[in-house]
Amino acid sequence: MKYKVMKKQKNSRKCIVCGMKNDLGLKASFYELENGELAAIFTPIEEHQSYPGRLHGGVAGAILDETIGRAINITDEDVWGVTVELNLKYHKPVALNEQLRVVGRITRDTRRLFEGTGEILLKNGDIAVSASGKYMKLPLSQIADFNEDTEEWRVLPSDEDPAEIEV
Numbered sequence: 001m002k003y004k005v006m007k008k009q010k011n012s013r014k015c016i017v018c019g020m021k022n023d024l025g026l027k028a029s030f031y032e033l034e035n036g037e038l039a040a041i042f043t044p045i046e047e048h049q050s051y052p053g054r055l056h057g058g059v060a061g062a063i064l065d066e067t068i069g070r071a072i073n074i075t076d077e078d079v080w081g082v083t084v085e086l087n088l089k090y091h092k093p094v095a096l097n098e099q100l101r102v103v104g105r106i107t108r109d110t111r112r113l114f115e116g117t118g119e120i121l122l123k124n125g126d127i128a129v130s131a132s133g134k135y136m137k138l139p140l141s142q143i144a145d146f147n148e149d150t151e152e153w154r155v156l157p158s159d160e161d162p163a164e165i166e167v
């Protein structure tokens, strides 16, 4: 199903997944959808391979981890979490140099923890990798010494931002 993009989330400077100034990073964009899920879009490059031509499973885990971890921000922009568990299932190989869609959602939200699931989708809609994750909520000050400006934590509008995404 195609869903309207309601909001684009912020990118950062050096995060391996969302850092726009990390040359080896995924430079993923995250979009909040009208159905309450979060979609990520990125194009894996040669540097993200395991076997030649095939996306590294750990990199697949990284994008799923962040997509699920960010899905909590659809309902509360100020909740931050650290991953305490991540389970992955690899169903199909993922090729490089092709744009991928990733989708995540929250399945449980308590005072201290949240949980969610997500999938990497191939062009034809097949699920290539699926994940479930558990995150402990922590104040940002206990995660790292962040400064929004120096970390360039901001929404970066682009002409390539889609109006709707099929997930």
Ligand SMILES: CCCCC/C=C\C/C=C\C/C=C\C/C=C\CCCC(=O)SCCNC(=O)CCNC(=O)[C@H](O)C(C)(C)COP(=O)(O)OP(=O)(O)OC[C@H]1O[C@@H](n2cnc3c(N)ncnc32)[C@H](O)[C@@H]1OP(=O)(O)O
Pocket (backbone or CB within 6 Å): 012, 013, 015, 018, 065, 066, 068, 069, 070, 081, 082, 083, 084, 085, 134, 136, 140, 146, 147, 148, 151, 153
């Ligand atoms: C404003 C500027 C912002 C700039 C931002 C720049 C970049 C941002 C990039 C991305 C941003 C967006 C969103 C990203 C979201 C996700 C993406 C990736 C996130 C990560 O990549 S993050 C790295 C990997 N991750 C870690 O680095 C965690 C390491 N870990 C710890 O830091 C400790 O482990 C901690 C603090 C979690 C707990 O430490 P602790 O000392 O408080 O733990 P303790 O043992 O006392 O447990 C206390 C209670 O938690 C329960 N508990 C513990 N572990 C559990 C488990 N695994 N499962 C279930 N329950 C568990 C116990 O059972 C107990 O429960 P009870 O009290 O009821 O007994």
